[in-house]
Amino acid sequence: MILGNQKRKRFDLNNNAINVYYGYTSGDNFQHHWKKLLAELPSSIQQHCLKFKQTSDQQKRFLGYTLLKSALEDHKIPTKELENIALSEFKKPYLENYPDFNFSLSYSKNLSLCAISQGLEIGIDVEKIEKIEIEDFKSVFSTHIWEKIIQSESPLISFYQYWTTIEAVTKANGDGIVGPIQDIEFNEQKIKYNNKMWLVEEIKEIDNDYKIHLCYPIISNITICYKRILNLKSV
Known part of the structure; x- marks a missing residue:
């Protein structure tokens, strides 16, 4: 104080x-x-x-x-x-x-x-890439994003890609995963969330066994x- x-x-x-x-x-x-x-x-x-x-x-x-x-x-x-x-x-x-x-x-x-x-305002998120039941997390994603995940060449990798992106964006925005995450709009690296525009960058310099994303203003x-x-x- x-x-x-x-x-x-x-x-x-x-x-x-x-x-x-x-x-x-x-x-x-x-x-x-x-x-x-x-x-x-x-x-x-x-x-x-x-x-x-x-x-x-x-x-x-x-x-x-x-x-x-x-x-x-x-x-x-x-x-x-x-x-x-x-x-x-x-x-x-x-x-x-x-x-x-x-x-x-x-x-x-x-x-x-x-x-x-x-x-x-920044947000970073990391997840170890491990085999999990991604269906357990279906409700987190919008229908459009979920379809992109399950139709991708590697649904597991795609899941972690979107999951860490969402976490990084909501951390940067300051409301965490409790915010209106299904309203997130993806346009490659540019993300629109809560009427704000963000850039999300995948961090590949640290460890390829993990998915890491960093979010910051454009x-x-x-x-x-x-x-x-x-x-x-x-x-």
Whole structure:
């Protein structure tokens, strides 16, 4: 909460840049250090991570916030701002004291992602490509999109393509999967949702075993950079 005459700070990053941090929960380094480093994060984040019963769910959320911590350090934002994460009406997280700093977290299996930007509403989503019963999710999609999925050369891959696209768009828009997702209009990379136009880009530079999509407003000359966090002890 901001009190008195305290001013909100400005986040200094190129307006047309998006940085994507990522890391894996696999490996001895992670397994040896994650619980100790979790204890160094704000108690609210610790509680959020530990409310999940499965250790794997705790780990990937811890890693997501560790990536966010690394992003704050890289961009000269005090890491104590992790204590000032608030939630919007639709549970979209943001930093109270840095309104220009936008971030989006996503996790699947042992991969965690954190995308950040200045002044750009962004959303990122990742899913491990695994065999599932896609019919269980039919009601999520419009009739038109569902037909495109099941008539595609690989319905499973097409399903993950559309699923992560929708998740990324709704995260960027700020209402999550509870919004009017069947009204999303697809035109290749351009997406219309809730009377807003978005660009959605598939991220292929990280891991081909996953489908990853990044959503941001339609602007020119966007730059996307990637940073993998390898050594937890250095964060």
